[in-house]
Amino acid sequence: MLKNKDRYLSFILVSPSIIAVFIFIYVFIGWSVRVSFSKWKGLTPDYTWVALDNYKQLFADPRFHVDIRNTVIFTLIFVFGSITLGFLLAVLLDQGLKGEAFFRTLFLFPMAISFIVTGVVWRWLMNPAEGTRLSGLNLLFSHLHLDFLINDWHTTPNWGIAAVALAAIWQMSGYTMALYLAGLRSIPQELREAAQIDGASETQIYRHIIIPILTPVTLSALIILGHISLKVFDLIIAIAGKQLPLDVPAIYMWQSTFDGLFYGRGAAIGTLLLVSVAVLIIPYMWYTLKSENQL
Amino acid sequence: MNEKKYSIGFGNFKFSLPAPSFRLHKQWLYLPLILMTIFYLLPMYVMLVTGFKPFAEIDLKTMWNLPTRIGFDNYIAAFQNLAPALRNSFVMVIPATLISSILGSINGFVLAKWKFKGADFIFPFILFGMFIPYQSILIPLVQFMRAVGLSGIPALITAHVIYGIPITTLTFRNYYASLPQELIEAARIDGADMLGVYRYILLPISIPSFVVVLIWQFTSAWNDFLFAVILTGNKDWPITVALNNMAGSQIIAWNVQMAGAFLAALPTLLVYIFLGKYFLRGLLAGSLKG
Numbered sequence: 001m002l003k004n005k006d007r008y009l010s011f012i013l014v015s016p017s018i019i020a021v022f023i024f025i026y027v028f029i030g031w032s033v034r035v036s037f038s039k040w041k042g043l044t045p046d047y048t049w050v051a052l053d054n055y056k057q058l059f060a061d062p063r064f065h066v067d068i069r070n071t072v073i074f075t076l077i078f079v080f081g082s083i084t085l086g087f088l089l090a091v092l093l094d095q096g097l098k099g100e101a102f103f104r105t106l107f108l109f110p111m112a113i114s115f116i117v118t119g120v121v122w123r124w125l126m127n128p129a130e131g132t133r134l135s136g137l138n139l140l141f142s143h144l145h146l147d148f149l150i151n152d153w154h155t156t157p158n159w160g161i162a163a164v165a166l167a168a169i170w171q172m173s174g175y176t177m178a179l180y181l182a183g184l185r186s187i188p189q190e191l192r193e194a195a196q197i198d199g200a201s202e203t204q205i206y207r208h209i210i211i212p213i214l215t216p217v218t219l220s221a222l223i224i225l226g227h228i229s230l231k232v233f234d235l236i237i238a239i240a241g242k243q244l245p246l247d248v249p250a251i252y253m254w255q256s257t258f259d260g261l262f263y264g265r266g267a268a269i270g271t272l273l274l275v276s277v278a279v280l281i282i283p284y285m286w287y288t289l290k291s292e293n294q295l
Numbered sequence: 296m297n298e299k300k301y302s303i304g305f306g307n308f309k310f311s312l313p314a315p316s317f318r319l320h321k322q323w324l325y326l327p328l329i330l331m332t333i334f335y336l337l338p339m340y341v342m343l344v345t346g347f348k349p350f351a352e353i354d355l356k357t358m359w360n361l362p363t364r365i366g367f368d369n370y371i372a373a374f375q376n377l378a379p380a381l382r383n384s385f386v387m388v389i390p391a392t393l394i395s396s397i398l399g400s401i402n403g404f405v406l407a408k409w410k411f412k413g414a415d416f417i418f419p420f421i422l423f424g425m426f427i428p429y430q431s432i433l434i435p436l437v438q439f440m441r442a443v444g445l446s447g448i449p450a451l452i453t454a455h456v457i458y459g460i461p462i463t464t465l466t467f468r469n470y471y472a473s474l475p476q477e478l479i480e481a482a483r484i485d486g487a488d489m490l491g492v493y494r495y496i497l498l499p500i501s502i503p504s505f506v507v508v509l510i511w512q513f514t515s516a517w518n519d520f521l522f523a524v525i526l527t528g529n530k531d532w533p534i535t536v537a538l539n540n541m542a543g544s545q546i547i548a549w550n551v552q553m554a555g556a557f558l559a560a561l562p563t564l565l566v567y568i569f570l571g572k573y574f575l576r577g578l579l580a581g582s583l584k585g
Binding site for chain 1: 411427438514542555560563
């Protein structure tokens with residue numbers, strides 16, 4: 001075991017980080033929660049206690065209802081799409097085809113670029129202009145005689161957020177693929193061979209052996225993608241700016257606080273986002289750190 | 296990639312090509328792969344092709360056509376517009392990346408190999424910061440920066456360093472934890488003290504982890520929008536904010552926006568192309584387990 005002097009020194013070495021994390025994460029969260037219980041509105045802080053008023057107003061607010069609806073639609077499409085696509089790509093790339101490294105590199109490259117760049121490009125791909133001003137993917141569909149695919153993309157009433165989810169799938173499915181590929185490569189080959197000898201078909205092997213083994217990977221992917229979609233912000237801003245039909249909690253928080261100076265409401269939205277992310281993340285961290293059988 | 300053993304996140308993955316388990320009409324498998332390739336490349340194609348068209352050929356109606364001759368008009372226009380922001384991004388990203396990587400390495404070392412009482416509690420305490428939605432700390436962050444008189448690029452660097460600590464600590468701690476404890480013990484028997492062990496034993500073999508962490512931090516700071524848009528004003532905008540404003544303006548044509556998007560993506564794309572293996576490792580570390 002360590003000598004006292006060494007323990008002391010090691011604590012001193014990490015203490016700047018611990019203090020920084022303590023202030024910038026935990027104190028700030030507490031501070032933000034406190035603001036959410038205040039009636040602070042305008043440039044000067046006002047910590048007058050109003051209990052849950054900001055939260056009550058939010059839940060009665062039609063705009064916040066749109067936010068929740070959009071978040072649910074976005075999350076369902078984005079998470080389901082990325083997981084399905086990522087899994088299928090990983091299985092395809094796991095077949096020992098020639099050029100596997102090329103495809104893998106290609107499918108992952110959107111991860112290197114920002115949501116802003118993705119958004120700016122997709123905003124032109126998903127240009128909803130009609131008739132002679134047809135452009136982007138709609139124009140491509142028209143060239144390919146696939147006119148039935150022409151649509152209004154992110155300006156579709158009520159479902160515009162689904163188009164944004166498509167761009168998000170483009171960005172993140174490669175990541176999901178990488179997670180699954182790492183999982184597939186960790187399955188011992190003998191397991192598949194044994195199943196083959198027992199007469200299992202390829203589909204059976206996937207259904208009864210591989211997919212169950214990959215459950216932890218699926219869980220990780222669900223949680224990581226899920227928490228990304230709760231926080232989605234830049235991508236929507238870059239595709240459509242701050243438009244009400246595509247509103248999400250992160251944008252509403254931003255506009256309440258920094259455009260409208262409704263600090264109390266902004267803090268309440270931030271707190272609700274934190275709670276919904278924590279519900280996903282804390283059990284996940286608990287589980288991973290425990291099952292790591294650490295230290 | 297045969298028989299390489301990577302230690303990623305909390306688990307060990309063997310990256311090795313298994314023998315193909317079934318061979319029926321394998322060439323058909325290229326069909327979905329090629330379709331997906333088209334899906335991934337479409338935005339890239341439009342961005343590049345538009346960028347290289349001379350102004351005379353710019354028309355939304357012909358956006359899918361190849362240019363008849365190569366021009367740089369769009370890149371020149373975009374660069375003139377974005378040059379200050381690109382400079383800001385570099386000025387901000389380099390110190391942010393270096394400082395948070397060094398802090399992560401020290402933390403990782405202590406939390407894996409030189410633990411004090413309560414160290415096992417400190418690790419999840421730090422790690423949680425990796426996942427929080429920053430909307431839940433934005434108001435205090437702005438107030439705090441204002442109170443201590445930090446603004447513009449220094450404020451942004453501070454935010455990236457501190458909010459980068461969880462992921463850099465995680466990566467280094469996992470790497471150091473995978474090293475045998477005997478390595479440390481042997482050095483101590485030879486009389487090395489704590490800093491000596493770190494400086495002469497661990498640091499020299501940490502280069503691959505440093506590459507992973509530097510790339511990860513570089514990419515996330517370069518690509519960040521939220522902190523940048525809140526902490527910086529007009530003059531210190533990094534590239535993401537400047538590009539978004541350019542795209543939102545009515546004055547700048549879509550073709551210049553495409554060229555601008557490419558300029559904004561280029562640094563991280565180059566890192567990805569040349570150091571992809573390390574990039575992937577950072578990516579998987581970010582999932583805790585993989």
